[in-house]
Amino acid sequence: MSDPAPAPEIPAKLSQFSFFKAGVDVLAITTDGVFDWVKAATETRDQISEAVNARNVSFLLGSGCSSKIENKVELGIPTMRPLAAEFATTIGTRGQTMYANLSERKLLKDGIGLDIADLVYADNLERLMETLFCCRLVLNQSSQPRHKRTLRAAESVIKKIQRFVLDRCSDGKFARGDKSVVELYQIFYRKLVFRDRALPRPWVFTTNYDLFNETAMDRLGLPYCNGFSGTIERRFNPATFRYALAEQLDIANRKWTAVDGFVYLCKLHGSINWTEDEEGLFRIRETASFGEHDRIMIYPTPAKQNSSLGTPYSDLFREFQAKIVREQSVLFCIGYSFGDEHINNIIYQALTIPTFKLIIFADPNEGKEVAKLRALSDPRIWIIGGAGREANRSAHFFDSFVEEFMPQLPSEKIQEAVAQVLSNLLRPQSELPKT
DSSP states (O other): OOOOOOOOOOOOOOOEEEEEETEEEEHHHSSTTTOOOHHHHHHHHHHHHHHTTSSEEEEOOGGGGGGEEEEEHHHHHHHHHHHHHHHHHOOOOOOOSSSOBBHHHHHHHHHHHOOOTTTHSSOOOOHHHHHHHHHHHHHHOOOOHHHHHHHHHHHHHHHHHHHHHHHHHHHHGGGTOOHHHHHHHHHHHHHHTTTTTTTTOOEEEEEOOOSSHHHHHHTTTTTEEEEOOOOOSEEGGGGGGOOOOOOEEEEEEEEEOOOTOOOOEEEEEEEEEEOOOSSSSSOOOEOOOOOOOOGGEEEESBBBBBBBOOOHHHHHHHHHHHHHHTEEEEEESSOOOSSOHHHHHHHHHHHHSOEEEEEEETTTTTTTHHHHHHTOOOTTTTEEBBBBTTOOOOOHHHHHHHOOOOOOOOOOOOOOOOHHHHHHOOOOGGGGGOO
16 A cells, blocks of 8 residues: 655745735736845835935835834834723822822723723724814813713823833933934935935925924934924924925025925924924924923824914814825835824825825735725826745835835945946856856
């Protein structure tokens, strides 16, 4: 009796990523079943390079851009989902300043039916903040004693969320010597400023509260505008977004040209180094330190205090809307999960403009909003994502975008050309193909 035939080997899953245009994966068509990751990345980079050099370019950087995990250790800041889960499920003790305690949770649940541990909040910290702001507005108008107790609990939890976010955005491996994340941002800006100087300056919009963008540009010596003016007291003034930094070339003829490397930075959800004064025309200040927890401007929602869209958020969102609807505009979305309805609506409105292009770096098989965009089969919508060149690294992560898909620096092009010479022209005779 012969031995049974061996079971057929199951081929290992190819490490590949997808590039969807008009709902079709263009890489799947051209690779004939054999996926060459490096070749596919090169083809993708060539097309991304053209898009980066479009007339009007903007970037939307989400929380995924500030997270970098190596060997299961977070070197940056966790994304919004794990942050929300930590806050929602951790029970604070009395006197503890970062987590809601049992008494506060009970008051909110019994008073207004708000359960902090509910899945809707454990998945999205911004939604919890938005709900608490709205509840505070209503409870402020009530004269009933029980509502006053609930109001105090809501205000306490709001402050605890601010302290929690501040702690996570200012303390971590990156604050104790690790430079991985900030150096990644530096590479991003170093490549971004190689755009043609004749083109309008790029805009970077971010929902993050951390200071990686500012730190990276400061270390590179790049000039940028973030909506603040002044030196000793830097205050938010949206008029500064109309300014450009220029150098004078000919004093007699008053000729000017824009300074190379200038960037506009717009932090849509606030920042850990913003505070609010009670008086003055320009009340929002940018500080060098961020220790005043009660005044810190971390509001991950435009619903602020007694205004549905108060300053500075109304100004910041107006800039976002105005910039992406310009003619021949390209918006790159990286590290953004499309979890903010107010941002999504602005992007969807821009899609009504024929010359607008949306380039999304995300897993094409995850996320309801990404799936809806892919289903539109719109040639102006590109969706790029999947497995990265290395294990435990995805093609749609910020590090892959910066290192693999952004246009190469001149020095990188030279190094690649040298590598080609070494591999193709200077190989030993024994390795040359026989004729």
